[in-house]
Amino acid sequence: MLGKLTSYSTYMDSAELSSSLRSVIAALHKGLRKQTSAAGAYSMTELETIGHLFRNPTLLPTELAALTRITTQSMSQILSKMEAQRVIKRTPSKEDKRKVGISLTAVGKKLVEKNLYEKDEWLKNEIERTLTDKEKELLAKVLPVLNKLIEIK
Amino acid sequence: MLGKLTSYSTYMDSAELSSSLRSVIAALHKGLRKQTSAAGAYSMTELETIGHLFRNPTLLPTELAALTRITTQSMSQILSKMEAQRVIKRTPSKEDKRKVGISLTAVGKKLVEKNLYEKDEWLKNEIERTLTDKEKELLAKVLPVLNKLIEIK
DNA sequence: ATAACTTGTTAGTTTACCTAACAAAATTAA
DNA sequence: TTAATTTTGTTAGGTAAACTAACAAGTTAT
Incomplete structure (x- = not known):
């Protein structure tokens, strides 16, 4: 074997x-x-979506879908849900009327700053509880390697 | 940040x-x-299940469920499906009539040897295509660390 | 001007899980 | 020894998060 x-x-x-x-x-x-x-x-994908919007002021639904690797149709549903919750807002573009800019609302931003990292609590605790400092260092080092595997080509 | x-x-x-x-x-x-x-x-979990049965001659549904981290009910459904496909067989225990030993059939084993690793082809190709030898080495080193995070407590 | 493409959405379906409920066997308590 | 509890496995039904299909409306190319 x-x-x-x-x-x-x-x-x-x-x-x-x-x-x-x-x-x-x-x-x-x-x-x-x-x-x-x-x-x-929030689901895994919703969490990813919020994270992307936190790092990029506005993105199109298509871009968000590509970044999170789901279809635009699925993203559309996630966005509707989060819009209803006042977490994101949709701003139609004036140059190209098909496009809709997606961004976090003030409420959304506050909520994110307060909660985004907390959502990772479980994994954070697992890391702190079970890994040595040396292992944490190794993990940090391998993250860019793992990210290479999923780069959008 | x-x-x-x-x-x-x-x-x-x-x-x-x-x-x-x-x-x-x-x-x-x-x-x-x-x-x-x-x-x-096969789904991710089915693949895991087959893998466990490949390494362990027979396991109970409860054990398989614990190993793959799904409920026994979900495992039961997976097993029914794979039994219908003649990939696994159920052998009721004689000592404890509640227990049912799960094992790969001859057909299942052959299928697995032929296909299990092929199912990982995509990831394998991604690894070979995008990572340097040094990065592969680093990845191999970090696997036991990642596994520590998911040890069953 | 019209054909083809892009962007975003709604509607309906599928998948892979879940919880609830239960039957039957084994174990423990009375 | 009988009764209650626990263990093991199953079926039935429900749900979340994705998917495909179909389409409307704006933009670009011919």
Whole structure:
């Protein structure tokens, strides 16, 4: 079962690496979903959407959909929900009347600053509880590597 | 926004670490799901289930549910589906008549050997295409760290 | 001018989970 | 030993978060 040794690892070839990575991603994702699904909280994708709007003053629905990797139709539904909650606002463009700028409302921004990181509490606690400082450092180092895997091409 | 510096990272505190990790996990999970959802393929959890049965000759539904982090009810449905496909078989225990041993059929084993790793093809290709050998090495090193985060307590 | 493309939306469907309710066997308590 | 409780597995029904289909309206290309 063990793949042939290569230069990049004494233990794993890419097949085993991907299988193990899939496995741990599935488990972590389930842990996260269980957290966020508690009591009318934001879903994973809603959380991502809010995060993008926090870092970018305004974005189009299409752009948000691409960033969060869902269809524009699904994004449209999320936006309607968040608009009803006064978390985001839709501002139709004057140059191109098809376009609708999406941005956080004042209420939304306040809510985000107060709550966004709190939503990650579970994972944060898991990290602090189970990992050593050295492991945290390693994790921080590998994040850009993981992000390379999901770059939009 | 930048947290105060700590010993384990020059750049990230646990809050930022967890936020970034959540983000990349969500994206990777979506990428994986898109792959596995193609053409009557196995879902993420079904894939996990098969993997566990590949490594353990027989397991109980309860054990499989715990390992894959879903309810026993959900596992029951997955098992029914896979039994209908002749991928797994149910063998009631003689000592304890409540228990049902789950194992891969001959057909299932063959199918798994042929296909399990292929299902990870997308991720494998992404890894090989976008990561350098050094990055692959780093990824292999961080896997046990990520697994620590999801250990069943 | 009209055809083709872009952008955003609503409507309806699917998937992968969940909770509720229950049956049957095993274990513990009385 | 009988009765209550716990364990194990299942079916039935519900839900959240995605999807595809269809379409309206604005923009660009021919």
